[in-house]
Amino acid sequence: MQLMIDCETGAESWYERAVVWRNRTLRLLDHVPVPIAVCEYGGRIILANRAMAAEFGLLTGELLQRKILDLFTLRDSATLPVLAEAVRLHRRSQYDARVSWTAAGGVERQGEMNVALVSDTAEERPNLLLSLRTYATLPAPPPPAAPPAPCAAVSPTEARILAAAARGATTARIGKEIGLTTDGVNYHLARLSRRWHVPNRTALVARAYAYGVLAADVWPPEPAHRV
Template sequence: MRSTEGCGPAPGSRPDAAVIWRNRALRLLDHVPLPIAVVEFGGRTLIVNRAMAAEFGLLPGQFRDRKILEFFTLRDSDTLQALAEAVRMHRRSQYPARVSWIPARGDERHGEMTVDLVADTPEQTPALLLSLRTVEAPRVVPSPGPRAEVSPVEGRILAAAARGATTAQIAREIGLGPDGVNYHLARLSRRWRVPNRTALVARAYATGVLAADTWPPEPASD
């Protein structure tokens, strides 16, 4: 009689129940939009879902047996110590850890990795169930540059333009002729390299020539 050892289950035999439930669990994880991984306590990757693999432009199987810290930089130095203490004391709490990583496309990202210790018995060395949540990096607001140099007349013209005054109205307010107003506006447009009056007003606010949060508009005080 020929041996069938190593050839898989015999025809008509039922798959092991544990295998069935494992495959169902894997299919379920692949439908979860949250990036999830299961790793050994030492860091060797056992399972990742599609969302986790997609962060790095990989397939889930390409993670298997690789160290999870090949993909993530741990920003909390105390997390590993806390996990080691939890294993020693047989605790099963959640542990958040700040991480960063380089995705398949784009700049470095930041997030929080929630770590759950999972095991069948308290005495068993647990595996780590990791779930990743992206956190937007704090936006760096550039410091304002030096205020643009304008004459007092130009500042008043820009303030009047910001109020929506016409050339004739600006001329009466400033005490110039319309040609004089247009001369100053054209000169500012060339200096700041902007195409129209709307852009002039925007540039005046951006460079601090006009006072912010003030209505009606007026030149910023020195």
């Protein structure tokens, strides 16, 4: 009987100590400026600090039980299979995943989530310890395509001549295809060369691609716009 009482007392004492240390840990996490959360393997949030909740303008309790992927969007689809394989092989490694999310006030943000697999024993299915690092600035969007230079404008006939020249057709062959004399073909080629300030036919074709007059990644060459 005394042994049972001692065991019960010991269990109660252990539980009380565990509660104390849990509360201390929570208070410590709340003072950490890095957004941190702990999720079950399935993604359900079981712990979050104030910094993580503040990202979404919420209280910590309002994050509990929510799915982490309801809040963040993975930018790299390979992350989930890697985590699943790590759990299967009982690894306890850390992984970085690029994420984006809508923060408080509707602000779109991007950053990196460090995911650490943690558990008390190697046999247990791990929880996911998440820490978030926000990019200081979002990657700049690609600059808009510059409008074509005024000298890039060509007539339908000139576009067809340039396409034929890009195929390596001779002047006589170009004339036959388009219905011009060789002098007529040479006239257009010379006119384009002066307008684009190039010395020969090779440079003329290169400039036609640079100006978007000829369709990219198409063979045989053809005008970018149907003529």
